[in-house]
Amino acid sequence: MNYKNFPNEYWTLIEKTIFDLRQNSDQKLFAAFDADGTLWDTDLGENFFQYQIEHKHVPLPAEPYQEYLDKKIINNDPRSAYVWLAEINEGKSIEQMRDWADKAFLEIVPKPIFAEQKKLIDLFLKNNVEIFIVTASIKWAVEPGARALGLKNENVIGVETEIANGKVTGAPVLPITYRQGKVDALLKHTHGIYPFFASGNSSGDIELLESATHIKLAVSAASRDEKLFKSEKELTDIAIEKKWLTHRFI
Secondary structure, three states, rough: OOEHHHHEHHHHHHHHHHHHHHHHHOOOOOEOOEEOOOOOOOOOOHHHHHHHHHHHOOOOOOOHHHHHHHHHHHHHHHHHHHHHHOOOOOOOOOHHHHHHHHHHHHOOOOOOHHHHHHHHHHHHHHHOOEEEEEOOOOOOOHHHHHHHOOOOHHEEEEEOEEEEOOEEEEEEEOOOOOOHHHHHHHHHHHHOOOOEEEEEEHHHHHHHOOOOOOOEEEEEEEOOOOOOOHHHHHHHHHHHHHHOOEEEOO
């Protein structure tokens, strides 16, 4: 699909902001992006789970995807569902997880990466801005997408469990990267420095965008009949009200 380009004035603003911040301070600059729906027009976490279901990688309930959806609505808090997608891999090696994630990513053809976000990441890398992808998907599922954007596994902050002796455990790594947890986890990696830029696409990214000191970019691409549309509209409405940048890719 051909996605719409960012307006020229967005590029001017971002480049000027980087220049001004460089002139006025030698502090490290950070940029934060949500992953699914923000950097690419798919959900790598759910895609990876579907891949695991199809290949029977781990023991699962009779209707595993429905189990996941049911967990997402418990107490209107999806965090237990997100963590469950990591916990089901307990006992598997981290190398195995990454191999499966790579294979699941390879099956997505063509790769629905938003070209404008790739250009933006390239601009940040050129200007020595450190980038983090902060996602409520499991970290290992998103790492191949990060590498496709020129980043590294270490640039992904996501849902995961502790690794012991090279193997996945059932102990969640805190904070869980959802809503405020995204900001808390990000600040652990930046040593308390807030990002100058943040971009997201859904209501789960509100706190992440609010954490940005200079530029907040809300994006969207879901059509009205997609389940994500309502959440994207909620963020877009807030962004318009607060005069953040907004962009619809389709």
